[in-house]
Amino acid sequence: MAGEFKVLAFVGPAGTGKSQRTHFIARQFGANYIIDDGLLIKDGKIVCGKSAKTEQNQVRAIRRALFEFPDHRDQVKRVLEKAAPCTILIVATSPGMAVKICRQLSLPEPERYIYIEEVATREEIEQALRERHTKKQHVIPVAYVQVRRNFAGKVVGRLKTFWSARVRSGLDDAEKTIVRPPFSYYGQVEIGPYAIEQIVRHVASLVTQVDEVKDVKVKTEEEGVVSVNVSIVVTAGKYTFMEVGNKVQRRIFAVLPFLTGLDLNEINVLIGGWKRNDD
CATH class of the missing domain: 3.40.50 (Rossmann fold)
Known part of the structure; x- marks a missing residue:
């Protein structure tokens, strides 16, 4: 060709x-x-x-x-x-x-x-x-x-x-x-893994019953495409651990591409621990 x-x-x-x-x-x-x-x-x-x-x-x-x-x-x-x-x-x-x-x-x-x-x-x-x-x-x-x-x-x-x-x-x-256009742009923009990690930590921490975000790992699959692994500690409550994990996953899928312009290949959420709700 x-x-x-x-x-x-x-x-x-x-x-x-x-x-x-x-x-x-x-x-x-x-x-x-x-x-x-x-x-x-x-x-x-x-x-x-x-x-x-x-x-x-x-x-x-x-x-x-x-x-x-x-x-x-x-x-x-x-x-x-x-x-x-x-x-x-x-x-x-x-x-x-x-x-x-x-x-x-x-x-x-x-x-x-x-x-x-x-x-x-x-x-x-x-x-x-x-x-x-x-x-x-x-x-x-x-x-x-x-x-x-x-x-x-x-x-x-x-x-x-x-x-x-x-x-x-x-x-x-x-x-x-x-x-x-909606904005003006010049030159190149680079978004490092640390910036993505901080966004993911913040977004995950806002989900109900997430007590702590223990670890976030970002893997670059190809140019502009990433995968994310998130480990969280969950508080017992209204939602099951599976439901909390799904909420974290959906929230990240909604927010991260919007803020960064990156495509997400997959998001894996691991329940790395849980705490009783003393209330």
Whole structure:
């Protein structure tokens, strides 16, 4: 599959105006498809995928943009397999991100990197960054109607752009849409086992009849997927030990993915002791 694709990468930090210039770059270098923030785009239309800007927290957004969710990744791979041979432009915040996306989608690594500094002046980049930080708005390089249909956040409006002479000549008129996602994210986020352990300890301790959380072990199954083992001491009372264990399990399943964006493979709850209820 990899030999049937030519891959290019358009690279620049978040908020520097890449998505405003994506269609121009794609046309200039003959790219048939664009991969941007979890979406596969062709001729200004979403072919498949899901925007990272629809996610409700930062970790899931980064994982979405890197195609770490199997159903999302497989959907895009199936479409690309049918589209081969073709040229793909990957929009990324760094060369490393572009390479990760290629590996996830079984594509060859980019043969050329085009950097935002090559197509935008320093003043334009600084202006784009100010706009991102003050208005919290992002650009998606697809039509307004498409975004309204597919985007869960707030759609602000169509983009009107003022271009430098460097890229004005031959610029296409592909439509772009301004959106305001639930949050803004930059760079990478790492959540260590200790942070997960503390969340699990707190959540488990709030369950009725849990007297003590003795031990929590966190095991990383794969990127973004963890398993948790919890040992608790239970006070005798209204609920059986099995019911208390089930309550702890359900509470962690509900809270941990919401707070961290991680997926849970399994949660094992061990009753490591019990105490009488003297009341």
